[in-house]
Amino acid sequence: MKDRGTLTEAMFYVLMSFLHREMCGIEITGFVEQKTHGRVRLGPGTLYTLLGKFQDEGLIEETQTDGRKRSYRITEKGKAAFQDELARLKACVHDGEEENA
């Protein structure tokens, strides 16, 4: 069972995609694929579910709707969640590298 506040890999990358600019769903898919060099391919169901969850939890907010295209931006709460997860992952990597040295 995941601890409260931790993010899955897909959640982490979706939040990361908003750090520098607003994005719509299809742009997020491209960003994540490019960022991970194809290692992480977000399924449309995963992305749509996460966008809904993040909106409900106030981690992102909708900025505009242009026909079928909806754009979102990250909120301060979303940035904090991303930073928390980043710190947790860094600690994990640090612990792993230290033990592996």
Add this chain to the structure above:
Amino acid sequence: MSKVRKILPVSTADISGLEKWLEEQANSGLFPVSIGSWATFTTTGVPGTRFRLEPYGSGRTPTEEQLALYRSAGWEYAFAIGSGYYFLFYATDPSAVELYSDHESRGLSLERLEKAAQRAQRRMLVFYSALIAVMVYFLFFYQSKFDVQPNNLAYLPIVLLQIFNPVFLVFIIAQIFIFRKNGRDLRLLKSSCKALKEGLAPPPSAGPSRKIVFENVMTLAAVIPLILLVIGTQFSWFAAYKETPLDAFERPYVEIQAMESTPVYQWNDLFEDPPFRNSQGTYYADVEYSLLAPSWYSVTQEAYSPQNGTRGNVFSKDPENGANRYSPELDTTCFHLLIPSMARSVAKAKMEQYRLVNLRWSYEYIDYSDLDFVIIANEPNGIWQMAALGRGGKVAVFRYGGQEKLRDHIDLLSALVR
């Protein structure tokens, strides 16, 4: 374009099982166009098509954003399944990325469905609990302020007969069946949701089974006649349910004229105006059904003397100006019970129903030749009397308002139980 219909062999809560079954149908050239208790296909299926069930979002159709996202990944929307369940998407391109890239997000997507199913189950429980509470209250605790001789348990045998009404039985069985099926589906959904949210694979699909086919066939077999029966009863399609004029009623009953020592007539024989109590006149019969009492009917008769009578009666045409007319009434209910040992308690229950609650009754048991029992009830100083007669599984209960003494007519009345 020809269509093929198949009963669903998998539960709609078995998501991967249903997806796999649809893919097998596509491999045999069938493409689904609707799914309910049965699935309808056209013969346009493309082998290798993948199907995925997506839980409903906030609306009853996918959002524009969802459609655009899914289409960009190679998935097309087919149709919605059920009322509050899934959207069906399909992909014919083998390279189309799977809808969900991890178990957790799939689990999250099912959360709304799980909660909706839980709410529906809870609503159903609350509804039936309230219904049972109201029934129990009226059966055991309700007491009219006018009732001078309350007996809360007295109706139970009649209630038992009514429970064994075929329509009610089918309804109850269907409700229990649906409740159990929904409960099982909810458990499956919850276990899938829980596993997925923990990052684990969902429980393996049970796949197609004859049991599910049987359940779906039985649901259809029960629901369709039930709807027809309920609607038919409301619109009196079944003649036996409605108030039948006695002229057209063929079962035995005691004619009120045969009991009266003075001549009496039907309303229509004396008056031109229509009777005010009901549109069928003052002579009619009602038939009820119970598996415990295959023959169960009531007959209502009101008669009127041709001259102004000797006593007032509320059913007189003009009781206010002193020209009151003698108008006796005889209500009869006959039962032929499958279980003869119920006869006495059913007779007493019917007397309790016939009892006018603001009167105080005295009951007397009489031994009478070959009858199992004869109960006479009187309300002293009044015009009302009751009688219940039983022999084997046959019971006849009478309520009479008039100048005759029922105990003087037992021979005549007992014809109905012989």
